[in-house]
Structures are given as structure tokens and as C-alpha cells.
Amino acid sequence: MHYKLLTPGPLTTSDTVKQSMLKDWCTWDEEYKTLVEDIRSKLLMINNLSNEKYTVTLMQGSGTYGVESTIISSVGENDHLLVLKNGAYGERIHQIASIAKKNVSALSFSETAILDSDVLDQYLTQNPEVTHVAFVHCETTTGILNPLESLCEVVKRHNKTLIVDAMSSLGGIPIAIDELKIDFIISSSNKCLQGVPGFSFIISSKESIMKCKGNSTSLSLDLYDQWVNMESDPGKWRFTSPTHVVRAFYQAILELINEGGITARYNRYLNNQKLLVKGLGTLGFECCIDVTIQSPIITTFLFPENKTFTFQSLYDYLKGYGFVIYPGKLSNLNVFRIGNIGDINSNDIELLIMVLNNYKTKILKE
CATH class of the missing domain: 3.40.640.10 (Type I PLP-dependent aspartate aminotransferase-like (Major domain))
Structure with missing residues (x-):
């Protein structure tokens, strides 16, 4: 697949x-x-x-x-x-x-x-x-x-x-x-x-x-x-x-x-995004911007304070399990981005969180 x-x-x-x-x-x-x-x-x-x-x-x-x-x-x-x-x-x-x-x-x-x-x-x-x-x-x-x-x-x-x-x-x-x-x-x-x-x-x-x-x-x-x-x-x-x-x-x-029009799609995207932020938050990944100005489209996360972390290692690990994410685009912060639009539902987000948990356990070493 x-x-x-x-x-x-x-x-x-x-x-x-x-x-x-x-x-x-x-x-x-x-x-x-x-x-x-x-x-x-x-x-x-x-x-x-x-x-x-x-x-x-x-x-x-x-x-x-x-x-x-x-x-x-x-x-x-x-x-x-x-x-x-x-x-x-x-x-x-x-x-x-x-x-x-x-x-x-x-x-x-x-x-x-x-x-x-x-x-x-x-x-x-x-x-x-x-x-x-x-x-x-x-x-x-x-x-x-x-x-x-x-x-x-x-x-x-x-x-x-x-x-x-x-x-x-x-x-x-x-x-x-x-x-x-x-x-x-x-x-x-x-x-x-x-x-x-x-x-x-x-x-x-x-x-x-x-x-x-x-x-x-x-x-x-x-x-x-x-x-x-x-x-x-x-x-x-x-x-x-x-x-x-x-x-x-x-x-x-x-x-x-x-699907029910734009409002129904918005609700699906919003649910995806909230699940994403909550799940990554439990793994120690912090959002770059305040929740009050966050869109339901794509979320930017700060690099964890971990010497072994690189975006490429995260990217390669996630791709191996069937997910592709975006690198950061900010001029003065180390970040990566995860989108939740498209033909994506809550099951996909929950699976992503499980994979990220495995990444943190197996790959990241303090």
C-alpha cells in the first residue's frame, strides 16, 4: 500500500x-x-x-x-x-x-x-x-x-x-x-x-x-x-x-x-487536528503556535529537545510505516509540519500517534 x-x-x-x-x-x-x-x-x-x-x-x-x-x-x-x-x-x-x-x-x-x-x-x-x-x-x-x-x-x-x-x-x-x-x-x-x-x-x-x-x-x-x-x-x-x-x-x-458539504468536512478536519495535537502532546511534542490561532489544516511542531532527533530520521521512520509529513518552513525555528486534510480520518491519526510513540521509544535516545 x-x-x-x-x-x-x-x-x-x-x-x-x-x-x-x-x-x-x-x-x-x-x-x-x-x-x-x-x-x-x-x-x-x-x-x-x-x-x-x-x-x-x-x-x-x-x-x-x-x-x-x-x-x-x-x-x-x-x-x-x-x-x-x-x-x-x-x-x-x-x-x-x-x-x-x-x-x-x-x-x-x-x-x-x-x-x-x-x-x-x-x-x-x-x-x-x-x-x-x-x-x-x-x-x-x-x-x-x-x-x-x-x-x-x-x-x-x-x-x-x-x-x-x-x-x-x-x-x-x-x-x-x-x-x-x-x-x-x-x-x-x-x-x-x-x-x-x-x-x-x-x-x-x-x-x-x-x-x-x-x-x-x-x-x-x-x-x-x-x-x-x-x-x-x-x-x-x-x-x-x-x-x-x-x-x-x-x-x-x-x-x-x-460528505455533507464544507461544514461536514471542516468538522472532520477539526477532529483530526485535535486528535493529532492531543496525541503528540502526550508524547512530548509541542505546538509552535497558540491553539487560539491554529487552523484545522496543518499543525507545526517544535523539534524535541533531544540530541538524537533529526527531521530526516523522523521522516524516514514514518514513511516506513506509510506516512509522509512536511519539513518546517520557518526562518528562525526548528519545526516540522503534519497535515490532516485529504482522505484522512481519525483512525489514520490514531495509527500515526502509535507509530510516533514507537519512534520515540526505539529511535530517540537521550
Whole structure:
């Protein structure tokens, strides 16, 4: 049996999602195009959004492609983007905008602290030239869940365009997109919706995406042109789409709906995460961040104070028993990360804890 991915994506998929990729598809075929349109409709439906006000654009490539597409297409020549960052993925948004030569500034926070809406409020008051604000909802550098509601309230009170990187949260955490007035929210096929890697998707208000015309500094990542093409020729991407991935994603959405929707999935992830923290806590592994700002997606643990411990020894031991975890990504702390999203349940987490207990007993020596 292949190992299970305890990572924030790619992640472990169901057997039925895997099996759905065994058939080949033609991108021009009406059956395939209907499938694409159904995906776009269902993404709105599961997020309680109206197709009169919101739309979905699918974009080839990983989640970062979707983020880059949104940034370079929504921020115009005379606009100014503010990026909030408290980890590697917020930093990546800043890098994308800088390389694209967009007008951009940043507010930086500690990697182990949430984004501060009061600081944001003060900054926007003092810097009226800002037109767009972008931040990461679940910063998987640590597993922090940034305060989406308060941040969105500040951004919209200042009448700015709001861009949310919800790569590791959309589909796994309920998000009131319409109520929060989010202009663009981005995720990908291989995260909480439990598909496989290959494309990203952007949910946007129609009013906001229509303002993107002519802004993109890339041909293939032009969000506006991709959307116009999908609207004028339903189900057709501008360039070759990852057909097998699309079919797997369709199956994954059906399985999300059958599970009970986003709230039911959130509850499963939350239960997994609580079991994980409790179990590792009994073995002496401490969490990096406070429980009050911890997401149910991925948890960062500090290295134990043990001279024989190395991440590689832990990784190799767990892989030998069928689990793969993530290395740390913090700049000044020795940590490792364990995700609990995907086709993972409480039995998997309990087995992991047993294996970790064996690792501590057999491998770690004071």
C-alpha cells in the first residue's frame, strides 16, 4: 500500500478520485465541456454564491499560478497593492507583484502571530493610494488561521479591492464570501476539495473581474481573457486543460457534497487536528503556535529537545510505516509540519500517534 500524505496538498485522495482518471478526454468534446461548466456551477453552489453576482475561472497550473494570475490581472498600472504577510506564502504574493513591476507595498508580521486588523486599519488610513489588499487566509508556513472576518471588514470599510489566498482553506473551512464582500478568492484542485494537482480556480465577483481587462502582464495567466473565453464558449479553456485532473476534481466535488458539504468536512478536519495535537502532546511534542490561532489544516511542531532527533530520521521512520509529513518552513525555528486534510480520518491519526510513540521509544535516545 502506498503511503498517506499528511501534507497540505498534494494530499491523499480517495480511490474513486484516482479511478476517475483512467479515461481520456478531448477538450473540444461537448461531454467534457459540460463537465467543466458543472464544476464552475458547483463551486458557486457549495460556497452559497449566486451565478448572477459571482463567477468561477479555472486556470492551468498550481495554486501559485492562480495567485499570480489574479495579482497581475487585477492590479492595474495606476493601482497600488498592499500585501499582508506573516509567512512564506504572503511573501510569495509580494514577490509576484514585485516581479510583475506592480505598485506594491507590504505590511510584515511575525511568522508566529496573526495579521493585525488594527494595524491594517491604521495603514490604510495613512496611505490612501492603496487600491488593493491581498493576504493569505490559512498561512501553511505555520498553520496559522488569520482573522478573515476582521481583516475583510477593514479592507471593505476603506473601499479597497479584496484578494484572499484561500489555497489551504477554501472547501475545508466555511467562508462567507458574499457576506465578507471578497472580490477574488483563490484555491486549487489539490487542497481541501481533495482532487489532484493540475489547476487552480478563482472565484470572483463579476463586477471585479470585468475591471481586469488589459491589466495582465502575461498571455497565459491573463485572468480576464480566460474568463471571457469560458463565458463565450462554455467549458472551453483558452489553452490545453489538464483533462484527467478536471475529471478527478469533478469526482472530488461530488464526494464533498456527499460528505455533507464544507461544514461536514471542516468538522472532520477539526477532529483530526485535535486528535493529532492531543496525541503528540502526550508524547512530548509541542505546538509552535497558540491553539487560539491554529487552523484545522496543518499543525507545526517544535523539534524535541533531544540530541538524537533529526527531521530526516523522523521522516524516514514514518514513511516506513506509510506516512509522509512536511519539513518546517520557518526562518528562525526548528519545526516540522503534519497535515490532516485529504482522505484522512481519525483512525489514520490514531495509527500515526502509535507509530510516533514507537519512534520515540526505539529511535530517540537521550
